[in-house]
Amino acid sequence: MKIMPSCRDITEQASDYLEHALSPWQRTGFRLHLLMCLYCRRHMKHLRLTIATLHRLPEETAQDDSEEKQLEAVLQALREAPPQGQTGD
Amino acid sequence: MSRPLPSDDELIPRLLAGDEAAYAQLVHAYHGLMIHLARAIVGDAFADEVAQEAWMAVLRALPRFERRSSLKTWILRIASNTAKSRLRHESRSVSLDAMLEDRPSLDPGRFRSDGHWAVPPPAWHADTPDDLLASRELRAVVDGAIEALPPMQRAALTLRDMQNLDMPTICKILEVSESNGRVLLHRARSRIQAAIDEYQQR
Numbered sequence: 001m002k003i004m005p006s007c008r009d010i011t012e013q014a015s016d017y018l019e020h021a022l023s024p025w026q027r028t029g030f031r032l033h034l035l036m037c038l039y040c041r042r043h044m045k046h047l048r049l050t051i052a053t054l055h056r057l058p059e060e061t062a063q064d065d066s067e068e069k070q071l072e073a074v075l076q077a078l079r080e081a082p083p084q085g086q087t088g089d
Numbered sequence: 090m091s092r093p094l095p096s097d098d099e100l101i102p103r104l105l106a107g108d109e110a111a112y113a114q115l116v117h118a119y120h121g122l123m124i125h126l127a128r129a130i131v132g133d134a135f136a137d138e139v140a141q142e143a144w145m146a147v148l149r150a151l152p153r154f155e156r157r158s159s160l161k162t163w164i165l166r167i168a169s170n171t172a173k174s175r176l177r178h179e180s181r182s183v184s185l186d187a188m189l190e191d192r193p194s195l196d197p198g199r200f201r202s203d204g205h206w207a208v209p210p211p212a213w214h215a216d217t218p219d220d221l222l223a224s225r226e227l228r229a230v231v232d233g234a235i236e237a238l239p240p241m242q243r244a245a246l247t248l249r250d251m252q253n254l255d256m257p258t259i260c261k262i263l264e265v266s267e268s269n270g271r272v273l274l275h276r277a278r279s280r281i282q283a284a285i286d287e288y289q290q291r
Contacts, residue, residue, distance in 0.1 A: 005203060006200075006203065007200060007203075007204055007205050007206045008195075008204040008205025009102065009278070011194060011195050012130075012194055012275070014275065014278075015271055015274055015275035015278060016271055016275070019256055019271060019274075020249070021267075021271055025179065029185065037159075039206045039209040039210055040149045040206075040212050042209075042212070043210045044270070046210060046213060046282055046285070047278060047282055049213070049218065050213070050278060050281050050282040050285060051217075051250050051278060052218045053218040053221045053222060053231065054231075054250035054251055054278075054281065055218070055245065055253070056218045056222060057231070057249065057251055058161060058251050058252070060127075063158070068216070070120070070124070070137055070141075071116060071117065071120055074099075074116050074120060074140070074141055075112065075113055075116055076114050076146050077107065077141060077144070077145060078116070078144060078145075078148055081145060081148060
């Protein structure tokens with residue numbers, strides 16, 4: 001096993017690193033590489049910023065009233081089709 | 090958004106007894122998430138229909154629910170499967186393999202043969218999500234990049250980064266292994282990041 005991941009390896013392992021899915025050995029190599037590599041540090045910073053931006057998108061998306069209408073339609077359909085487990089006849 | 094949903098232990102017997110208020114609570118709690126998931130897999134045009142179909146399937150299957158996962162996970166897995174079969178139906182050529190698609194996260198041309206950067210990441214003129222989202226143009230670039238993702242990548246990204254579910258739950262919902270789930274997520278993130286890279290260089 002090689003000790004130090006390449007820049008390409010870093011970009012492939014980046015989410016596994018953030019999701020704590022790397023082995024301790026891989027994690028150490030990953031961190032060592034970041035210490036020494038400005039571009040990979042930048043790449044990771046941008047990945048974190050990308051993720052933070054994605055987190056913000058749902059709230060940025062304006063809600064319309066069609067969701068409420070949809071909810072009503074679903075509830076109506078469910079009312080008309082009672083579950084098989086329902087008691088009574 | 091209103092009352093907190095009761096625990097599965099409390100909710101399931103009420104659902105099985107046909108308690109309408111319990112159904113209303115359940116639908117209110119998960120319909121939004123279900124729509125986001127359906128939209129990610131089949132697109133806007135069919136998302137409402139798929140969600141409706143999924144709720145009916147939930148209703149039918151509930152008496153057979155074995156509680157090997159939470160109710161939430163189980164419901165969203167039904168929604169995911171409903172969306173996937175709809176996708177296969179609408180685009181006959183799409184196989185699950187095509188949904189998974191296998192390509193490196195970044196353009197291989199960005200690296201030299203020894204794995205070092207050939208085209209390093211460009212500096213971004215933004216330090217926060219606010220900076221990024223302040224540009225309407227960039228917002229459109231991000232939306233477009235999400236739109237262009239393969240369905241399963243878009244689903245993983247939506248559930249993880251936009252809806253904040255944890256990875257083990259997401260993998261159960263999408264019926265992929267944990268490692269495949271992480272690959273889907275990472276490919277999706279990388280493509281959004283690459284789209285922003287490209288925009289920053291304009």
